[in-house]
Amino acid sequence: xxxxxxxxxxxxxxxxxxxxxxxxxxxxxxxxxxxxxxxxxxxxxxxxxxxxxxxxxxxxxxxxxxxxxxxxxxxxxxxxxxxxxxxxxxxxxxxxxxxxxxxxxxxxxxxxxxxxxxxxxxxxxxxxxxxxxxxxxxxxxxxxxxxxxxxxxxxxxxxxxxxxxxxxxxxxxxxxxxxxxxxxxxxxxxxxxxxxxxxxxxxxxxxxxxxxxxxxxxxxxxxxxxxxxxxxxxxxxxxxxxxxxxxxxxxxxxxxxxxxxxxxxxxxxxxxxxxxxxxxxxxxxxxxxxxxxxxxxxxxxxxxxxxxxxxxxxxxxxxxxxxxxxxxxxxxxxxxxxxxxxxxxxxxxxxxxxxxxxxxxxxxxxxxxxxxxxxxxxxxxxxxxxx
Numbered sequence: 001x002x003x004x005x006x007x008x009x010x011x012x013x014x015x016x017x018x019x020x021x022x023x024x025x026x027x028x029x030x031x032x033x034x035x036x037x038x039x040x041x042x043x044x045x046x047x048x049x050x051x052x053x054x055x056x057x058x059x060x061x062x063x064x065x066x067x068x069x070x071x072x073x074x075x076x077x078x079x080x081x082x083x084x085x086x087x088x089x090x091x092x093x094x095x096x097x098x099x100x101x102x103x104x105x106x107x108x109x110x111x112x113x114x115x116x117x118x119x120x121x122x123x124x125x126x127x128x129x130x131x132x133x134x135x136x137x138x139x140x141x142x143x144x145x146x147x148x149x150x151x152x153x154x155x156x157x158x159x160x161x162x163x164x165x166x167x168x169x170x171x172x173x174x175x176x177x178x179x180x181x182x183x184x185x186x187x188x189x190x191x192x193x194x195x196x197x198x199x200x201x202x203x204x205x206x207x208x209x210x211x212x213x214x215x216x217x218x219x220x221x222x223x224x225x226x227x228x229x230x231x232x233x234x235x236x237x238x239x240x241x242x243x244x245x246x247x248x249x250x251x252x253x254x255x256x257x258x259x260x261x262x263x264x265x266x267x268x269x270x271x272x273x274x275x276x277x278x279x280x281x282x283x284x285x286x287x288x289x290x291x292x293x294x295x296x297x298x299x300x301x302x303x304x305x306x307x308x309x310x311x312x313x314x315x316x317x318x319x320x321x322x323x324x325x326x327x328x329x330x331x332x333x334x335x336x337x338x339x340x341x342x343x344x345x346x347x348x349x350x351x352x353x354x355x356x357x358x359x360x361x362x363x364x365x366x367x368x369x370x371x372x373x374x375x376x377x378x379x380x381x382x383x384x385x386x387x
Contacts, residue, residue, distance in 0.1 A: 010054065031048065032273065033045050033177075033178055036281065037275070049078075054240065056121045057172065057173070059162055060181065061147060061180060062161045063114060063117055067188070070110075083107075085105065088103065091124035091127055101122075102203075108125075110132075115333050118196055119201040120216075126162035127161055156168065174257075176257060178243070180226075217244075219232070219267040225248055227247040228247070230243045231243055238259070239259040240259055240262060241266070250315075253274060255273055283315045284316045286316055290309055292366060294347075294363075298335055302369055302370040307365070307366030311362055317359065328351075341368055346365050349361045
């Protein structure tokens with residue numbers, strides 16, 4: 001391993017001898033995208049930046065906002081919200097699309113509303129949750145757009161909490177949906193596990209008084225090993241779409257597919273796409289969680305260096321069946337200014353391989369580095385002057 005410095009970029013290079021092309025894949029879906037979260041590798045992209053209506057895939061952002069509030073302690077699963085008669089009137093019956101079968105003036109917990117959104121795709125559940133959290137759906141939608149901005153979803157905008165057609169106000173891209181799915185899984189792992197993989201959910205009653213149980217429409221559940229989320233969507237305008245994830249042997253993939261012609265085609269293409277992702281690509285371990293990868297220079301700190309460690313197991317994703325030539329570099333804007341907290345994301349591990357976009361993985365500080373004392377700052381100023 002050879003280390004060398006180029007300006008403010010610190011680079012480490014590795015290579016293995018042979019080259020393999022990216023595995024081919026074709027789909028009738030006009031839009032498709034896949035990323036390996038274990039490495040950050042983009043495995044497939046077909047019109048991934050085309051703006052399109054999300055249909056019920058927008059509900060992933062409604063759930064993300066709720067998860068974020070729950071993690072911060074601002075929203076409890078046991079909190080009860082009331083179904084306003086006006087909301088029920090608008091979002092019940094065949095013309096209102098997917099429903100949780102809520103009733104007017106019914107008291108429903110946040111937990112059950114989330115199950116109603118994720119498992120049943122309830123348009124009514126989305127609006128009741130939005131109104132309960134923010135007072136109005138419009139105010140909640142602003143929170144959705146604020147969250148999208150923080151996540152770097154630069155080609156997405158939300159006009160409703162449930163993705164109902166709104167003459168183009170609401171739009172997303174496949175790449176942005178993958179960012180949203182990835183953030184949900186990584187930022188809220190326990191909440192994701194709890195809410196996103198239920199095979200069915202029971203709520204509401206028929207005219208005869210029988211309980212209504214509806215199945216989760218996720219086309220991967222029960223069909224692909226390790227599948228555990230996320231969300232389907234369908235309108236006449238958007239066609240049939242799906243954002244999904246599965247984990248096998250420590251590798252987690254996120255896929256987006258959109259614009260398909262039928263419910264059954266969505267099932268077959270989603271399964272085929274995800275199975276291709278696991279079968280056609282392999283994972284090569286690089287660093288174990290906690291392993292020191294390199295050191296970074298520190299400016300005006302109690303120490304002049306800080307270790308860069310892997311926050312999780314890091315691996316590179318390569319085409320299956322052959323080794324690939326690849327290079328690994330550690331990149332940071334340096335020297336890094338103190339103070340630094342242990343676990344701060346201060347550098348990236350960037351892996352470059354032929355025929356694939358760079359794979360970027362975070363590196364974090366191994367320990368705290370406090371600010372330099374008075375004499376340390378004076379010495380740094382002197383050294384800077386002579387430099």
